[in-house]
Amino acid sequence: MSIKQKFKLLAQEKRAGLIIYVTAGYPDINFTEDFVQRLQEVGVDFIEIGVPFSDPVADGPVIQACSQKALENKVNLESIFNLCDRLKSKLSIPYLLMSYYNPVYQYGLEKFARDCAETNVSGAIIPDLPFEESAQFRAQLKKFSIDQILFISSTTSSERRKKILKVATGFIYYIAVYGVTGTRDFLPEETYQDVARLRDQATIPVAVGFGISNRQQILRLKTCADGIIIGSFVMKEIMAGHYTYLLDTLKEFHRILKNPDEKF
Amino acid sequence: MAKLPDKKGRFGIYGGKFAPETLMAPIAELEYAYFTTGTSRQFHKELDYYLRNYAGRPTSLYYAENFSKEIGCKVFLKREDLAFTGAHKINNTIGQVLLAKKMGKTRVIAETGAGQHGVATATAAALFKLECEIYMGEIDMQRQALNVYRMRLLGARVNCVSSGSRTLKDAINEALRDWISNFKTTHYVIGSVVGFHPFPVMVRDFQSVIGKETRRQILKMEKRLPDYLVACVGGGSNSIGLFHPFYNDKNVKFIGVEAAGKGLDTDYHSATLCKGTPGILHGSFSYVLQDKNGQIHPTHSISAGLDYPGTGPEHSFYKDTKRAEYYAVNDQQVLNAFHVLSEKEGIIPALESAHAIAYLVENKKRFNPDDIVVVCLSGRGDKDVNEVARIEGVQL
Numbered sequence: 001m002s003i004k005q006k007f008k009l010l011a012q013e014k015r016a017g018l019i020i021y022v023t024a025g026y027p028d029i030n031f032t033e034d035f036v037q038r039l040q041e042v043g044v045d046f047i048e049i050g051v052p053f054s055d056p057v058a059d060g061p062v063i064q065a066c067s068q069k070a071l072e073n074k075v076n077l078e079s080i081f082n083l084c085d086r087l088k089s090k091l092s093i094p095y096l097l098m099s100y101y102n103p104v105y106q107y108g109l110e111k112f113a114r115d116c117a118e119t120n121v122s123g124a125i126i127p128d129l130p131f132e133e134s135a136q137f138r139a140q141l142k143k144f145s146i147d148q149i150l151f152i153s154s155t156t157s158s159e160r161r162k163k164i165l166k167v168a169t170g171f172i173y174y175i176a177v178y179g180v181t182g183t184r185d186f187l188p189e190e191t192y193q194d195v196a197r198l199r200d201q202a203t204i205p206v207a208v209g210f211g212i213s214n215r216q217q218i219l220r221l222k223t224c225a226d227g228i229i230i231g232s233f234v235m236k237e238i239m240a241g242h243y244t245y246l247l248d249t250l251k252e253f254h255r256i257l258k259n260p261d262e263k264f
Numbered sequence: 265m266a267k268l269p270d271k272k273g274r275f276g277i278y279g280g281k282f283a284p285e286t287l288m289a290p291i292a293e294l295e296y297a298y299f300t301t302g303t304s305r306q307f308h309k310e311l312d313y314y315l316r317n318y319a320g321r322p323t324s325l326y327y328a329e330n331f332s333k334e335i336g337c338k339v340f341l342k343r344e345d346l347a348f349t350g351a352h353k354i355n356n357t358i359g360q361v362l363l364a365k366k367m368g369k370t371r372v373i374a375e376t377g378a379g380q381h382g383v384a385t386a387t388a389a390a391l392f393k394l395e396c397e398i399y400m401g402e403i404d405m406q407r408q409a410l411n412v413y414r415m416r417l418l419g420a421r422v423n424c425v426s427s428g429s430r431t432l433k434d435a436i437n438e439a440l441r442d443w444i445s446n447f448k449t450t451h452y453v454i455g456s457v458v459g460f461h462p463f464p465v466m467v468r469d470f471q472s473v474i475g476k477e478t479r480r481q482i483l484k485m486e487k488r489l490p491d492y493l494v495a496c497v498g499g500g501s502n503s504i505g506l507f508h509p510f511y512n513d514k515n516v517k518f519i520g521v522e523a524a525g526k527g528l529d530t531d532y533h534s535a536t537l538c539k540g541t542p543g544i545l546h547g548s549f550s551y552v553l554q555d556k557n558g559q560i561h562p563t564h565s566i567s568a569g570l571d572y573p574g575t576g577p578e579h580s581f582y583k584d585t586k587r588a589e590y591y592a593v594n595d596q597q598v599l600n601a602f603h604v605l606s607e608k609e610g611i612i613p614a615l616e617s618a619h620a621i622a623y624l625v626e627n628k629k630r631f632n633p634d635d636i637v638v639v640c641l642s643g644r645g646d647k648d649v650n651e652v653a654r655i656e657g658v659q660l
Contacts, residue, residue, distance in 0.1 A: 054559040055433065055545065057440045058284045064427060076557040101282060102544040106558030128282045128544070132272070155289035175286055179445035 003122050003147050003170040006045060006094050007205045007226060015257045016222045017045035019207055020250065021098065021231030023066035024049050024083060025075030026238065033083055033090075035238070040093050042247050043254030047091065048125065048229065051080055051099035058127040060182030062232040066239065077107045077115075084119035096123040096149065101137075109140045117144035123170045125149040131164050138167065149173050154194050161201070171205040171227055174198060176212065182232045184211035187220075196224040218253050219264040228257075268581070273461020273548075276584065278577035281460040282547050287440075290447035293367070295462045302363045302466065314358050318391065319348040321355075321473065325481035325638070330608040335624050337631035340490070341611070341641045342478050344502060351614065351643030352474060352502045353384035357453055359470035361388035364451035371395040371446070374453040375439040377404055377432035377498070378569035378616065379411025380643055381455030386420035388453075396420040399438040401431040404568045407651050429562040432498075432572045436546055456499025457576035460547030464576050471505025478638055479509055486636055494519045495640035496619040497537065497590065498570035500579045502642035507588065508578075517589070520579065521623040523565035524592035532564035535592035536575040537583050550577040566595040566655070567615035567648070593622040601625050602645065602652060614643030615652070 010017045020039050024032050036047050052067035052075055059067070080097070087095060097116065104112050104126065116124065124146060129137060131150055138148045147170030152161055154175070165172070176191045177184055191208070199206045207227025212218070221228050230253075237246035256262050273279045283291055301307055315321040323343045332339045344352035357374075364372055372394050376382030382398040389396035398420050405412050405424055415422050428434035436454075443452040457464045457471070475493075482490055493510060495503035497520040510516045525533035533539065536551050543552035545560055553561040553573035565571040582588035593601075598615060601622035606612045613621055620639050624631070631637060645652075653660050 054428065055437055057437050057546070058286075058444065060441075061427075068428075071559060076559075078557075100544075102552070102554070102560075103558035105544060106554065106556065127284050128547070130281065130283060130285055130288055133280055133282055151285035153286040153289075155286055157289065157292075160288070175284075178286060178447070180441045 001092065001094050003094050007171065010045065010226070014260065016225055017207070017227040018043065018250070018254055018257060019046040019048060019227050019229040020044045020234055021048040021050055021229065023052060023063060023070055023235055024080045025052060025070030025073045026066040026235065027069060028073055029075055029079060029083055033086060036087065036095070037090055038247055039250065040091055042251040044250060045093055046227070047093065047095040048098050048231070049080065049084070049095055051077060051097060051103055053100040053103055056100060058180055060180040060232060062236050062239065063181050066235045077103055077112070081115045081119050084121050088120045094122040096125055097121050098125040101126050101129045109137050113140040113144045113146055116146045121146065123147035123149050125173060127151070131160070151175055152198060154190060161198070165202055168204055171207045172198065172202055173229070174206055174208045174225070176208050176210045181210055183213035183236065185214065187211055187217055192220055192224055199224065199226065215252070215256065216264065218256050219262065222257050269461060269465050273465065275578045275581035278550050278580040279461055279464060279548050282544050282549065283460045284444060286444050287447065290443070291460055297363060297367045298462050298466050301366050311359055311362060314362070315355065315473065319354045319358060320346065322477045323347050325478055325485065327485070328609050331605060334604065334608055335628050335631060337633060337635040337637055339624065340482065340636065340638045342474060342506065342638055344474060344640060344642045345611070345613065345617070345644035349380070349384045349387050350646065351380040351384065352471060352505060353381045353455060354387065355473050355505070356455065356467050356470040356501065357381070357384040357388040360451065360453045360466070361385065361392050361394060364453070365392045365394060367451065369394065369449060369451040371397070371450040372453050373397045373399065373439050373442050373450055374455060375399045375432065375435035376455065377435070377571055378567065378614070379404070379408040379415065379647065380569060382420070382422070383411050383414050383418070385453045386415045386418035389420065390418050397442070398422045399425050399435040399442070401435050402426045403430045404432065408568055408647060410650065411647055431563070431568065433560065440546070456501040457504045457578060458499045458546055458548065458574055464548065464578055467501055468504045468508055468578060471501050472508050474502065474505035474640060475507060475509030478506060482636065482638065488636070489513055489516050490636040490638045492517045492519055492635065492637040494521065494620045494623055494637060496521050496570060496616050496642060497575060497579060498523070498534065498572045498616065499574070500576040502640050504576060504578055506638070506640045511587070518582065518587060519623060520588050520590045521619045522590060522592040523567060523570040523619060524594040525564040525566070527594055528592055531561070533592065534563040534565040534570050534572055536573060537579060537590040538592045542580065545574040548577045550580045551575050551583070566598055567619070569614070569616040570619065591623060593619050593626060597622040597626055599652065599655070611641065612645035612649070613641055614645045615648045617642045
């Protein structure tokens with residue numbers, strides 16, 4: 001299913017989608033393969049599969065540690081595309097790849113885009129590839145109908161926002177906090193207002209990520225965002241082995257998103 | 265010849281701005297501040313004042329007669345070891361911290377390998393009354409303990425980085441993470457000609473004082489330009505600072521010397537330009553030491569300041585266009601050069617700078633008696649004395 005189709009379904013259901021990040025290969029690749037299916041079962045709407053990188057400058061300690069472990073397990077784009085190939089028949093929800101640019105660049109931009117298409121990967125998220133540097137990559141993705149997910153942060157000027165919105169497909173990844181990935185108890189007040197404004201301006205859905213881990217945040221975001229992205233919280237619980245707690249929590253988040261009467 | 269970098273921060277295909285979206289606004293803010301304020305006449309007047317009266321510039325260009333006899337050509341040492349705090353790093357930090365102050369920032373952060381850039385940043389921060397925090401790899405903190413204490417004396421907080429390879433690369437990662445979180449109050453003083461635009465051009469411009477002075481000095485002393493410029497290359501700031509003002513003098517050959525560590529055929533070196541391939545690290549497209557999957561290699565060098573798997577985009581451009589030649593010397597050759605210069609000239613070089621010296625010692629045949637060779641003696645070796653003693657098994 002494409003990202004667009006999925007958001008269309010979510011719009012019909014009048015609810016925000018739940019997007020979950022997992023580092024591929026943590027603690028090992030078989031776990032990842034099994035776990036994303038559990039995520040689908042508890043109602044997760046999109047999976048973001050993280051490609052490990054040696055120098056993840058936009059990530060906090062949790063994802064750094066998971067990436068390092070995955071690299072020790074010799075996980076690379078080749079093994080991740082093999083994983084995605086196996087997921088083709090197992091996941092009916094869309095899945096995306098999230099990677100720093102260098103592994104993708106060394107793999108080959110065209111080869112990356114083709115392999116995405118062949119393994120049903122619907123989008124690519126590259127945190128260190130801003131709009132200015134991404135035309136070449138986007139052109140390759142476009143050839144194979146893969147979305148490049150572009151970021152907007154509260155620091156993005158209105159002029160830049162216009163340029164980004166003009167070329168963006170799939171959804172906009174709104175960065176909720178200043179800083180790196182990792183859970184925060186509270187998001188800045190301005191985040192909620194800025195997301196609402198951006199959503200009015202954008203013609204594609206807006207998903208919010210970075211720092212999200214609790215029910216209060218979900219309750220507030222569900223009214224202003226089209227998607228909610230959770231990563232470090234998930235990896236932290238996986239690291240601790242709290243699988244049941246994690247899946248129950250995500251099930252609860254899904255329930256909150258589905259219930260229009262439950263408000264902040 | 266078009267002026268480089270272009271507006272996008274590209275030196276040919278190298279450079280650019282591969283930054284997370286959150287940083288694009290602070291980068292734009294810095295770009296604006298640098299190309300308006302930072303390049304203004306008023307700013308340079310002020311900068312010159314501090315470089316002259318505080319940092320002790322100009323540094324001398326010294327005809328190293330004894331060492332020249334050893335090599336068989338005329339060797340001049342650009343004495344950056346005489347600059348305040350003991351290395352060329354101060355040229356850049358006074359410039360950047362002064363700019364940060366004018367931008368209204370109250371805090372500066374920096375990464376450091378050998379500790380020289382950390383000390384120079386802490387010094388400038390004390391001078392301009394800004395809060396200062398330094399990131400340093402755990403391994404480097406051990407081998408450069410003296411500099412850690414110097415930074416603390418200067419009022420800086422030194423943060424130990426124990427992620428990844430626990431050296432310079434990881435210190436940069438942590439500093440970038442700090443900057444993403446605190447850019448409203450904080451300027452990130454990058455210590456070399458690396459990172460996203462405008463860092464490579466800004467650091468180059470601040471370090472170009474080395475080459476500009478050298479040019480004036482050699483013309484006065486020898487009435488002609490040198491045949492060779494030789495400098496060590498890690499990130500590449502002292503070398504670009506020396507080379508760049510001679511860029512259009514096509515008869516002046518540039519030689520960059522990297523760290524071959526335990527040997528170029530081993531995994532223990534930091535010779536990015538000799539052995540690396542183009543890739544993206546720390547915000548720019550440049551040569552990088554990496555595996556086939558694009559993961560960055562751990563590096564090794566006897567000198568903490570060269571222990572880095574990337575290099576400046578302008579060096580990558582010089583390499584591809586053959587404007588500069590790049591070689592590497594190993595740890596043993598460096599130790600030998602460290603002793604040779606100490607004994608022949610009474611100058612103890614930093615282990616980083618000893619790489620440039622080692623190239624001459626190992627390649628005497630290349631040079632003719634009339635050749636004029638300028639070597640950038642980028643730093644003094646006091647900081648390395650303990651480490652050299654340890655390596656050579658000397659009890660102090």
